[in-house]
Amino acid sequence: MQPEIIIPVLMGCALLWWIGRGMGWTTRLLVGAIALGLIALVLLVERALR
Structure with a gap:
């Protein structure tokens, strides 16, 4: 995989973990x-505009 894909994914996971420390499992999910869903929406819009 390319670094421009891996690094944002890892940073997003770390951010979700940090924010979700005080949340229950249902809220985390x-x-x-x-x-x-937002990521998929952005990708769909980006591909539609090309």
Whole structure:
């Protein structure tokens, strides 16, 4: 994989872990699902504009 893909993914995981320290597992899963949905939406919009 390319570093411009790996580094943001790792930073995003670290940020979710840091923010989610005080959250329960249900809230963590919800936040993770929302984040993945936003990423997919951005990718779809980006590909549609090309």
